Amino acid sequence: MRRDARVAAWIAAFLLVPVSAASAATGGATAPASGPPTGGSRPGDPVEAPAPSRRAPVLSAFSLSRAKIFAYGAPVRVSFRIDARVRTVPVTLAFYSGSTLAREVSLGDVPTGATHVRSLRGESLPSGRLTVRVRAPRLRPAAKASASGALANYAHRFPLVGRFTWSGDGGGFGAGRPGHTHQGYDLLAAEGTAVVAPRGGTVTTVANQPGGAGNYVVLSGSGESYDYAFMHLQDGSVRVREGQRVATGTRLGSVGSTGRSSGPHLHFEIWRGAWQAGGAPIDPLPSLRRWLTWSR
Numbered sequence: 134m135r136r137d138a139r140v141a142a143w144i145a146a147f148l149l150v151p152v153s154a155a156s157a158a159t160g161g162a163t164a165p166a167s168g169p170p171t172g173g174s175r176p177g178d179p180v181e182a183p184a185p186s187r188r189a190p191v192l193s194a195f196s197l198s199r200a201k202i203f204a205y206g207a208p209v210r211v212s213f214r215i216d217a218r219v220r221t222v223p224v225t226l227a228f229y230s231g232s233t234l235a236r237e238v239s240l241g242d243v244p245t246g247a248t249h250v251r252s253l254r255g256e257s258l259p260s261g262r263l264t265v266r267v268r269a270p271r272l273r274p275a276a277k278a279s280a281s282g283a284l285a286n287y288a289h290r291f292p293l294v295g296r297f298t299w300s301g302d303g304g305g306f307g308a309g310r311p312g313h314t315h316q317g318y319d320l321l322a323a324e325g326t327a328v329v330a331p332r333g334g335t336v337t338t339v340a341n342q343p344g345g346a347g348n349y350v351v352l353s354g355s356g357e358s359y360d361y362a363f364m365h366l367q368d369g370s371v372r373v374r375e376g377q378r379v380a381t382g383t384r385l386g387s388v389g390s391t392g393r394s395s396g397p398h399l400h401f402e403i404w405r406g407a408w409q410a411g412g413a414p415i416d417p418l419p420s421l422r423r424w425l426t427w428s429r
């Protein structure tokens with residue numbers, strides 16, 4: 134009877150019918166309710182499961198669309214493909230800072246045998262230099278596929294794209310000016326040099342002040358309490374309008390010498406709080422120096 138019960142279990146597993154029904158049909162012998170037969174199986178048993186290693190999902194492809202991103206800037210697209218004998222596998226994207234797991238993003242059950250692309254934004258990820266890995270149970274990379282990718286993520290970027298010169302003390306924060314002190318920092322650069330948003334946000338002011346700032350733009354940063362002002366922009370170069378939302382790195386205009394200016398430069402201000410509306414200017418130089426280290 135034991136032999137009959139095992140045969141019944143084989144048949145049940147093969148036909149995907151309940152074991153109890155098959156058992157009943159052969160006289161009511163008991164058999165395990167689920168799982169493969171244990172113990173005593175002979176070579177060639179039809180229900181023997183393949184070795185787990187032969188069924189492990191394979192990471193066939195993995196890549197990142199860019200190596201550097203910024204908060205509120207263009208997202209990184211993570212592309213990957215997993216091949217397996219099952220239709221879906223639960224997938225997680227893991228972000229390591231050094232050897233520390235800094236963030237996990239669950240993608241749920243992902244269909245196998247197809248390429249998937251997920252976009253991730255800088256503001257949703259940890260800052261700094263990260264290692265990105267695709268994780269799934271027992272997943273191993275194919276011989277020619279990358280197992281991980283490098284991604285650098287920063288909160289701000291330098292506001293100029295191109296050559297520039299730091300100004301001397303006269304262009305620094307707090308320098309004396311007729312009737313007031315200098316509330317920003319002057320970056321010397323050629324007329325036409327691109328001025329970009331150091332942080333995504335909303336453009337709050339686009340204006341012209343002939344005797345002072347010239348053409349200028351004010352930006353309120355997203356997800357923080359800072360405003361940024363960009364002054365003396367080249368005539369006709371301003372590419373944004375009031376109320377427009379911009380991403381980190383969006384071109385705002387070009388370096389010029391409009392208004393009260395002795396030569397082409399970007400007068401750049403950072404305010405904690407609202408620009409000219411309750412906030413207070415802070416020295417931009419420490420931030421500019423830091424942003425420059427990762428913006429090139």
Ligand SMILES: [Zn+2]
Pocket residue numbers: 304315317318319399400401
């Ligand atoms: Zn200035």
